[in-house]
Amino acid sequence: MADIANIAVSILFDGLAYAMFLFVVSVGLSVTMGLMGFVNLAHGAFAMAGGYLVVTLTQSWGVPFVLALAIAFVVIGAVSIVFERTLYARLYKAGELDQVLLTIGLSFMAIAAYTYYYGPIPKSVPLPGWLEGQVDLGFRTFPTYRAFIIVIGAALIAILWYGFERTKLGAKIRAAVDNRRMAQSVGINVDRLFTLTFAVGSGLAALGGGIAIQLFGLNPSFALVYLVLFLIVVAVGGLGSVKGTLLAALVLGIFDTGGKYLYAEAGGFFVYAITVLILLVRPAGFYARD
Amino acid sequence: MPATEARASAADYLISRHRFSAWEALPWLLALAAFFAFPDRMTFGTQVLIMVLFALSLDLIMGYAGIVSLGHAAFFGIGAYTVALFAARLGWNEPISGLLAAAALAALVGLVSGWFLLRYSGLTLLMLTLATAIMLQELGNFRSDISGGYDGVPGLAFAPLFGIFDYDLYSRTFYLFTLAVLLILFFLVRRIVYSPFGQALTGIRENVRRMHAIGSPVHRRLVTVYTIAAAIAGVAGALFTQSNAYVTLTAFDFEVSAKVMIMLILGGTGRLYGAFVGAVVYMVLEDHLSRLSPAFWQFGIGLLLVLTVLFARRGLLGLLEDLGKLLRTTARR
Numbered sequence: 001m002a003d004i005a006n007i008a009v010s011i012l013f014d015g016l017a018y019a020m021f022l023f024v025v026s027v028g029l030s031v032t033m034g035l036m037g038f039v040n041l042a043h044g045a046f047a048m049a050g051g052y053l054v055v056t057l058t059q060s061w062g063v064p065f066v067l068a069l070a071i072a073f074v075v076i077g078a079v080s081i082v083f084e085r086t087l088y089a090r091l092y093k094a095g096e097l098d099q100v101l102l103t104i105g106l107s108f109m110a111i112a113a114y115t116y117y118y119g120p121i122p123k124s125v126p127l128p129g130w131l132e133g134q135v136d137l138g139f140r141t142f143p144t145y146r147a148f149i150i151v152i153g154a155a156l157i158a159i160l161w162y163g164f165e166r167t168k169l170g171a172k173i174r175a176a177v178d179n180r181r182m183a184q185s186v187g188i189n190v191d192r193l194f195t196l197t198f199a200v201g202s203g204l205a206a207l208g209g210g211i212a213i214q215l216f217g218l219n220p221s222f223a224l225v226y227l228v229l230f231l232i233v234v235a236v237g238g239l240g241s242v243k244g245t246l247l248a249a250l251v252l253g254i255f256d257t258g259g260k261y262l263y264a265e266a267g268g269f270f271v272y273a274i275t276v277l278i279l280l281v282r283p284a285g286f287y288a289r290d
Numbered sequence: 291m292p293a294t295e296a297r298a299s300a301a302d303y304l305i306s307r308h309r310f311s312a313w314e315a316l317p318w319l320l321a322l323a324a325f326f327a328f329p330d331r332m333t334f335g336t337q338v339l340i341m342v343l344f345a346l347s348l349d350l351i352m353g354y355a356g357i358v359s360l361g362h363a364a365f366f367g368i369g370a371y372t373v374a375l376f377a378a379r380l381g382w383n384e385p386i387s388g389l390l391a392a393a394a395l396a397a398l399v400g401l402v403s404g405w406f407l408l409r410y411s412g413l414t415l416l417m418l419t420l421a422t423a424i425m426l427q428e429l430g431n432f433r434s435d436i437s438g439g440y441d442g443v444p445g446l447a448f449a450p451l452f453g454i455f456d457y458d459l460y461s462r463t464f465y466l467f468t469l470a471v472l473l474i475l476f477f478l479v480r481r482i483v484y485s486p487f488g489q490a491l492t493g494i495r496e497n498v499r500r501m502h503a504i505g506s507p508v509h510r511r512l513v514t515v516y517t518i519a520a521a522i523a524g525v526a527g528a529l530f531t532q533s534n535a536y537v538t539l540t541a542f543d544f545e546v547s548a549k550v551m552i553m554l555i556l557g558g559t560g561r562l563y564g565a566f567v568g569a570v571v572y573m574v575l576e577d578h579l580s581r582l583s584p585a586f587w588q589f590g591i592g593l594l595l596v597l598t599v600l601f602a603r604r605g606l607l608g609l610l611e612d613l614g615k616l617l618r619t620t621a622r623r
Contacts, residue, residue: 096416116583
């Protein structure tokens with residue numbers, strides 16, 4: 001009995017940490033897709049680029065890990081604006097196939113460039129002492145690093161919730177996601193709004209890439225391997241919905257972790273099966289727009 | 291124009307499209323020329339022909355019916371594993387019946403999955419097609435006692451073609467066999483896309499609401515073409531296994547789905563011969579450039595894709611067409 005409870009707590013805890021990672025990376029993708037309907041398959045490449053920036057900053061420049069995460073958020077967010085303005089903006093009105101092709105192309109280029117520069121061997125980061133080891137919560141101990149991810153995730157959820165629900169900017173974004181034309185008619189500059197959310201979303205992806213290094217290791221194929229999961233979270237959550245992305249990240253994160261704990265041979269089968277089931281019942285995801 | 295006359299001219303148009311023009315013999319003559327010119331590169335040539343067939347099946351759903359799939363490798367993998375498992379576990383290694391079995395099983399998976407998926411569109415459809423391929427891969431990994439997992443099913447042996455033609459060292463026999471299969475299936479695809487059914491598919495691609503409005507059974511037609519394309523992709527997968535004599539679960543990879551899509555885009559969608567041009571150009575470039583450095587090749591194909599989307603959306607054949615038009619207009623002046 002105690003064993004079952006113990007395993008259940010482990011699954012919940014690890015699943016929660018995994019869900020936070022999925023949420024942090026996917027939320028930007030969801031909002032930009034909801035805003036412009038742009039299928040951005042290069043989102044994983046931004047996460048991968050963020051991860052490598054953290055690796056370089058911590059290993060070669062001796063920047064502390066948490067500061068490196070913040071720098072990755074800012075730098076990758078800023079770099080993404082260049083891509084958005086020069087390439088993405090040209091295809092907003094094009095079909096999804098064109099967008100898929102452009103962003104697959106960008107992902108391939110990113111993977112190739114990073115493989116050339118960093119090599120295909122997985123990288124790791126030096127963690128500060130206070131993030132290593134276990135943390136004691138009274139009834140049992142947990143890995144400190146995963147607890148750290150959960151704390152970061154919770155903080156970001158609070159910030160995003162406040163930003164979306166309580167600020168004027170958030171209200172504009174929600175209005176534009178619900179009805180882009182109407183929002184433009186009342187004088188909201190949707191293009192600029194999109195550039196801004198795209199930058200924040202890519203920055204968050206970079207941050208997610210940074211925290212993922214310690215969990216999964218980082219190599220260039222990260223850009224495509226985890227992309228599928230991010231897209232699934234977005235599709236299951238419903239485009240443009242922060243709440244939906246969080247719910248989808250929690251469901252898929254905990255299911256995937258549980259499946260791998262209890263039935264390791266099946267690998268990721270459960271997570272895809274449940275995705276298909278959810279999408280067959282709710283094709284537009286948990287929180288769909290009308 | 292009176293209605294009967296309009297109908298007659300529409301029928302004329304459809305019939306005229308069925309006629310072969312002289313240049314359509316060119317790809318087949320080139321394929322035969324390659325057989326005599328590069329006798330020691332026939333293993334590679336066979337792979338090119340298989341990718342042409344695979345890209346052709348994608349053209350049927352993507353180029354004509356407008357179904358964007360990120361999981362077309364699902365059917366390639368089903369076909370590849372059908373012949374592999376039949377040969378390895380059941381000892382059924384006759385190649386032609388193997389192809390038919392692969393086509394039948396891939397068609398079945400296409401029918402069932404298509405019936406569910408093709409009610410959706412946009413991102414949901416992209417995700418569902420992608421998830422289908424990955425689920426099949428995970429299923430294969432789960433039952434690695436049957437599939438061999440990521441180690442694959444190595445060392446397969448297939449019976450001689452028609453019981454007489456054995457596979458020689460440079461697999462020249464198999465090249466001709468693949469070419470024959472491609473020719474037969476190409477005629478089938480060509481017939482389909484120029485038929486009224488094919489016209490209806492183009493209508494669905496161009497304006498699905500209007501097709502609904504005029505009472506076209508959209509879902510049924512999409513499922514039908516999806517099933518046919520799945521069967522053809524299954525044959526391509528089966529040929530892949532037969533020519534390599536082994537297969538692994540990477541046949542279901544997203545990279546495989548992406549690769550065939552890139553080939554088709556490169557050649558040009560919705561124009562039958564786009565699959566030929568795209569697959570040949572892609573495979574030859576890959577063969578040469580990846581020998582220099584795999585990273586260099588991957589960067590190149592990414593760049594090529596970005597440039598194609600931005601500047602040559604209709605593919606290489608589209609570019610050729612534009613060039614031809616340009617030359618004709620300048621010549622007239």
